[in-house]
Amino acid sequence: MLIGRKREGGELDLDELRWLVTGYLEGGVSEGQTAAWLMAGVIRGFSPVEARALTQVLIESGEVLDLSGLTGPTVDKHSTGGVADGTTLLVAPLLASVGLRLVKLSGRGLGHTGGTLDKLESIPGLRTALEPDELLRIADEVGCVVAAQTARLVPADKALYALRDITATVASPALIASSVMSKKIAAGAQTIVLDVKTGDGAFMPSRDEAAALARLCVGIGADAGRPTVALVTAMDQPLGTGVGNALEVEEAVRLLSADPDGRLAEVALALAAAALQRGGTTTVMDAAGTRDALRSVWCDGTALETLARMIAAQGGDATVCEAPARVLPQAPVVQEVSALHGGTVAAVPARAVGELAARLGAGRSRPGEDVDPAVGIVLNVEVGDEREPGDVLATVHARTEDDAAEAGAALRALVQWTDDPVQRPETILERVDEE
């Protein structure tokens, strides 16, 4: 029996996994049997061979996007999720500006992490529910498009995830990797670039686990004939300064309006460079060449213009790229939070900041809940910064004075200080290429 074999640490092959997963979707394999198999695998471990086979089974469960009609190399980008992680809003227009085609299917935020769809939908008029022909048309005209995951792609992943979520079987590298990669492969791009977050605010707290997940994903991509590169990046503190939906759009516009600056820009450029190098042209560009090309479209305003065209194509008010504060919804209460301490910032715990923003209304505790596009936090400190008592730590954007006061107090409490010198931590920790 398949479940018993997994219970003893054995390996299931492609046909067996297909039988199990298809059976679960169609009713021949019960919820209990599927959960028992998942738990056995989570404890005993799934092999890389099983991860690749499971990815294939998940892909087979639904439709696959055909991007072959697009002019230019196709690329996709995925982040395992974090706080103030607005990289998609930068990477998409950057890559489109240098001639790549990016059709990105995104998700919504949950818990302490934000979701790209929620951020984009803070722009008045913007639609993320797009039909395949609309996706392809925008990708062809603009170069990039960011839309909602469709239920027609990898439906088995959705069904399995719902079961994993209630049976304590989410935390398995192979299950996470096959879930991520099946969605990326089914979305049709030739090249895949992954941002695997590690640290306090990430799904994978330890760097070793994150790197192992990255290697697993890269191997699955290679096996499927989709060149994949992964960066392992730090998520101990929020990546950008804006934590909240409209606040993160505003930050993206601000960043693209000037020369690249800060950790969010650094990660976005590195991801775009990896994608361009791996999948950009038939002749592989060198690292310096790709960086130069990307900096050039960033600094001359092309990337911002591309973002504006994408927003317009998706029905949004593109003037957000000229005057974000005028277009985006604004919170009724905006309050500065000043430092009580002085010294050097030792930590700004990402998860706690994310949870704080969610509590203000920027996030949801369960799928399907509404989010408030306007509220959130804009940070004014990062690890290594020196501050005097009274300096502004952050600005809280809230629905009420009470919310703002509560969030301000919580923020003050969670920023950690030291009198010792603090070295600014690295943000890009590792790059994982095919072996």
Next chain:
Amino acid sequence: MLIGRKREGGELDLDELRWLVTGYLEGGVSEGQTAAWLMAGVIRGFSPVEARALTQVLIESGEVLDLSGLTGPTVDKHSTGGVADGTTLLVAPLLASVGLRLVKLSGRGLGHTGGTLDKLESIPGLRTALEPDELLRIADEVGCVVAAQTARLVPADKALYALRDITATVASPALIASSVMSKKIAAGAQTIVLDVKTGDGAFMPSRDEAAALARLCVGIGADAGRPTVALVTAMDQPLGTGVGNALEVEEAVRLLSADPDGRLAEVALALAAAALQRGGTTTVMDAAGTRDALRSVWCDGTALETLARMIAAQGGDATVCEAPARVLPQAPVVQEVSALHGGTVAAVPARAVGELAARLGAGRSRPGEDVDPAVGIVLNVEVGDEREPGDVLATVHARTEDDAAEAGAALRALVQWTDDPVQRPETILERVDEE
């Protein structure tokens, strides 16, 4: 979350287990969650504390038999199941004959193992579906009664077992022990005696595992205030000579009609002695005293008479105890199987013999199937016997000539021979008392 804690090898307490199991029965905890918990526990192990708590939760799920109105000490007996294991047919009348009261709720056979209900029901007219008041009346008048498990006792065990059966989570000492002991404790007897089988034809192939299960069960009994003794006994070869329903009743009658002889009689006497010693009287009898008392009611025909009275009280034809061959159904084809080899019998694999009898129609491959009361095998050899070519190995009782020929050939193939001397193996391997 409880399931995640178990996944990491943690322990759940009584309230948590009650919440889980009750939730599963009532629908608040899904089949998948229950299966994930079971699988985590099977792999990580359940603690003895969890086994005791789970036993309590299972008992609480249903009614409990009240035997306090019976005159005389109450005792119950359980075997973990084997081949040609007709001990209940001997132990029940033996104990009743020395003044104990035994209300035994039994199950049916499955796979290679036989079930006491199936055996008893081969007696024309005998009913095993008895209401509680009928059970108590017969136990009071005769001293013993053997009836079908009722759905009102430990319904949670039935529900959990059905899930374990399809999720590869049966093989857990704690789950087996809590299942066995919850049913025994709910059945109300003051003293419990267990026959934990080990070897090829047993559920627990290794002696160490069987002894561990025995210790776990004895500990649960002690914890619940029900003195429990367990014997670990060998199930490498069939225990009795009859393998089949009517054939095992016939063997029991034949054994009780003469002085105790053979391994089946030895185990029955040892189980009865353990029960009598532990639960018989307020003054503990010594080993020799209990053996003498039991041999006396065996040899003077009292036990056989008690069996006849029990059969009559349950509606069966009691003359089976005088002329079993006339009363019991007979198979149309009865064929002797002769030895091709000569030498010493090295093995008569119990599981294979049990499967052979089941294939003849004596057993069932899934619950609910009918069994043929008449068919089966009567063995004429055991390990250590010396035989010449042409000697009779067994008699096959079959529905057709073809069935008989096939079973005969299979039997010849599965008996193992050697030219070396073979020591007759011990049958009673270990006795486990409360610590």
